[in-house]
Amino acid sequence: MKFSKKSEYGLRALIELCETYGGRVLQRHEIAERQNIPVEFLEQILLALKRAGLLASRRGVRGGYSLIKSPEDITLGQVIRILDGPLAPISCVSKTAYQKCADCPYAATPSCPLQQAMGEVRDAIADILDHYTLSRFAHSK
C-alpha cells in the first residue's frame, strides 16, 4: 500500500517548480541536484507530467521546465494518478479505472462486503489528495 518513488520524486520536483512559478525555468539537473533525484529517471517523470499538461519545456541552451498551470490548480491526486495510476486500493472500487473482480464470489452479488470498506478508503484518500493543491507547498523551505 505504498506510493512509488515516481510519485514521490514527481511531487518533490513539483515543489521545486512551484518556487519559481511565474519566474524562470528550471533545468532537470537543477531539480535533480536540489532534490537528490537521479537525473535520467527524473526526466521520465517530467516528461510524463509534461504530456499530462502540467509542465511546459523549452529545449536548447536556456531551456528547462516550468509549471504551466497555477499551483492552486494542481492537486496531489492528479499528480499521483498520472505517475502511479488509480488511487483505489482494489480495482473494483476505482472511479477512474473500475474493473470487476474476476474471482470474487460477490462480484455478481449486489453488495460485496469488501467493496464497501474499500470504497470508504478510496473516498477518504481521494478526498484528501484531490483537495490538496501544490500551493500548500509553496515557500515551505
Next chain:
Amino acid sequence: MKFSKKSEYGLRALIELCETYGGRVLQRHEIAERQNIPVEFLEQILLALKRAGLLASRRGVRGGYSLIKSPEDITLGQVIRILDGPLAPISCVSKTAYQKCADCPYAATPSCPLQQAMGEVRDAIADILDHYTLSRFAHSK
C-alpha cells in the same frame, strides 16, 4: 497504491471464517473453493494469520481453521498490516514502521511538505481500517 491479493484473499477467507465462528472449523479447501482462492496460496495466508494469533488450527482428519478471536475484535487494519505491512503511503509517515527517508532534502528539516500531506492520508486510511471490524461482514451473503 493497491492492496495485494494476499490481503484481499485473507479478508475474504476471514469473511468465511466469521460465518462459522463458534461453530465448526473450516478446512482450507472449503475456504478456497467458496472464495475462488488457490489452495496452497491460501494456506500461507492462513498460516500467517495463525502466527499472528487470529486463527487456531487443528491437524488430522477432522481438522481445519477457526477464528480464535471474536469478529468484533478483529479490524481490517490488523489483518492488512499482517499480510501487507504498514498502511502508510510512504514510510516516513508510518506509525508502525517509521523510517527516515534517505534522500529527501527535507529529512533534516522540521517540516517536510510531503510528509504533512501523506500523514493526513495515512491517518485517514488507518482511521477507517482500524475501526472497521470483521463483525460488519457477518452474514453478508
Next chain:
DNA sequence: ATTTTTGTCTAGTGAGTTGCTCAAGTTTTG
C-alpha cells in the same frame, strides 16, 4: 500400529514491476 487425512514449513519459480542507465537523437541559442 498403520493408513489416511489433514495442517506445517521451506524453497522455488515465472511474470511483471520498479528504479534506474545508456545511447542516439532533436531543438535552440551564442
Next chain:
DNA sequence: CAAAACTTGAGCAACTCACTAGACAAAAAT
C-alpha cells in the same frame, strides 16, 4: 557550427507478487 539543453526509446538488474511443489508432522480412523 558548436554547445547546451530537452526527447525518445531501449535496456537492465533487482525486487516483488502470486503461486507451486514437496517433504514433513500430527491427529484420527481402522
